[in-house]
Amino acid sequence: MLYKMNLEYILFLDIETVPQYEDFRLIDAETQELWAQKTDYHRKDGATPEAYYDRAGIWAEFGKIVCISVGYFKLEGETKSFRVTTFKGDEPQLLEDFKTLLENHFGLAKHMLCAHNGKEFDFPYIARRMIIHGITLPYHLDLFGKKxxxxxxxxxxDLWKFGDYKNYTSLKLLAKVLGIASPKEDIDGSMVRDVYYKDKDVDRIVRYCELDVITTAQVFLRLRNEPLLNEAEIKRIEH
Structure with missing residues (x-):
């Protein structure tokens, strides 16, 4: 089935997230207590809720999205290209812009969303943040009642698991074992919070996010046993 999918029907994506506030002390007392309860199981070695707050970005209830990068294939005969763009800025607006893209270009039943660990992170995170901001879910994120x-x-x-639900493989590791050249990233996921709040360099985060989208597309091509994209085939565009 993977080989039969039309590449032009797939939207590849990745998100970057940070804690909603730069400092734990900026949160109201009730939310601080809820954070303490939420993370009680995860905190080890006596770490306090405040000390653990730098990880708040991984939970949609306590984090926010700072950018959504997307990529899609364009096929013209034997020639293919991969277009990449990013929605960034104020979270409600970037979510609205992303929703508009889905509805206008990837809103039909034939279309698909693809991300690395997307089922566990990207897709539900986007949906939850949309609900929090009162944004009606687009077709591909509204899962209520669907089989x-x-x-x-x-x-x-998930595709790499081949049914093994215990296996977690990072995108970087998967790219390595599949022979995909590792992109030259100057940050990693653990640094996004500081780059956002301390350096205030969203563009640096965007570059990192877009590289992950490109790598995800390359992994997908390898899973189909197809040639990888070359640099000339990758087009970065403004939305």
Whole structure:
């Protein structure tokens, strides 16, 4: 089935997230207590809720999205290209812009969303943040009442599992074992919070996010046993 999918029907994506506030002390007392309860199981070695707050970005209830990068293939005969763009800025607006893209270009049942670990992170995180901001979910994120086979979500990590639910493989590791050249990233996921709040360099985060989208697309091509994209085939565009 993977080989039969039309590449032009797939939207590849990645998100970057940070804690909603730069400092734990900026949160109201009730939310601080809820954070303490939420992270009680995860905190080890006596770490306090405040000390653990730098990880708040991984939970949609306590974090926010600072950018969504997307990529899609364009096929013209034997020639293909991969277009990449990013939605960034104020979270409600970037979510609205992303929703508009889905509805105008990837809103039909034939279309699919693809991300690495997207089923566990990107897709539900985006949906939850949309609900929090009062944004009606677009077709591909509104899963209520849908049968599993009606949910057109692809996940390169899930595809690599081949039914092994215990296996977690990072995008970087998967790219390495599949022979995909590792992009030259000057940051990693653990640094996004500081780059956002301390350096205030969203563009640096965008570059990192877009590289992950490109790598996810390359992994997908390898899973189909197809040639990888070359640099000339990758087009970065403004939305």
């Amino acid at each position: 599993p086979w009606e949910v057109n979500h692809l996940d390169t990590m």
